[in-house]
Each structure stands twice: as structure tokens, then as C-alpha cells.
Amino acid sequence: MMYKAAAGLVAKRGYTNVMGFRDGIPGWAKAGYPLVKEHALPKVNVPSLNAAQLKGMLGNVCIVDVRTEKLYKEMGWIKGSLKIPLGYLSKRYTEIPKGKKVVVVDHAGKQVLVAGRFLKTKGYDDVSRLQGGLMAWLSQGYPLEK
Known part of the structure; x- marks a missing residue:
């Protein structure tokens, strides 16, 4: 139940209109809502x-x-x-x-x-x-x- 912990942290920072999404990103996508994909950083070697x-x-x-x-x-x-x-x-x-x-x-x-x-x-x-x-x-x- 990470969403509860995340919502709690945000609320502690003073935000008053906080909701948690129980199903996370996978649930959001499964429901058909849009996702924006950022370009991932290339897999370069950093020794x-x-x-x-x-x-x-x-x-x-x-x-x-x-x-x-x-x-x-x-x-x-x-x-x-x-x-x-x-x-x-x-x-x-x-x-x-x-x-x-x-x-x-x-x-x-x-x-x-x-x-x-x-x-x-x-x-x-x-x-x-x-x-x-x-x-x-x-x-x-x-x-x-x-």
C-alpha cells in the first residue's frame, strides 16, 4: 500500500487536497487513461x-x-x-x-x-x-x- 505512504508524506508537507491512487500507474494504464512517456536516458556506461x-x-x-x-x-x-x-x-x-x-x-x-x-x-x-x-x-x- 505504497500509495497511502506517499499520500501521507505529501499531506505532511502541507498539501490539503491529497488523494492516493491504489492501483498505481499499471492500474491507470489498464483503465485506459493516457500516459506520457519521457525519453529514457541512454544505457551508457558510468564506471x-x-x-x-x-x-x-x-x-x-x-x-x-x-x-x-x-x-x-x-x-x-x-x-x-x-x-x-x-x-x-x-x-x-x-x-x-x-x-x-x-x-x-x-x-x-x-x-x-x-x-x-x-x-x-x-x-x-x-x-x-x-x-x-x-x-x-x-x-x-x-x-x-x-
């Missing part, structure tokens, strides 16, 4: 780096942190990171320098593939992702800035 590899590259790469503002403030960040939350990447990607290796980081390695694929479609050729996100970085005892 992963472990925390030790990234640590060895500090100063020679552009680290793009795609976590939310809340996590960024709560946890801290890798020194020198460029903070662009994933939801803003399509508007702010031009802030990322071209011609330099880019490493995308997030909280636990779940959003970096989407971000990396997006950047590759925008002409960033040398893009990698931090395997396991900042949780992997912290598990190695590496520092974060605050």
Missing part, C-alpha cells in the same frame, strides 16, 4: 570508483554531490565538492567544468547512475560514480567538511 580510488584523485577531479540540501547540511561533504541536488541537475549542469574528470557522489550510491548518464548525454565524456556513495566514503574513515 564506478571505490572510496580509496576517489581519495587518491582529490584535487584532480570535479566531484558533483547530488544529495539533497538536507543531507548535505546534516552530513557534510567531500572537500571541494560542487553541490547540485539531482532535482536541479538538468538546470545547473553547465556549472560543471568540461574537460575535467567528473565523479558523481550521493548518499548511498543509488542516484549516481542517473546523474552520470544525464551528464554523459550533455557531453561530459569522463564521468564516474562513487560506489556506495558517501556511506562508503565514511566507512573508510575519510573526512567530510561541514
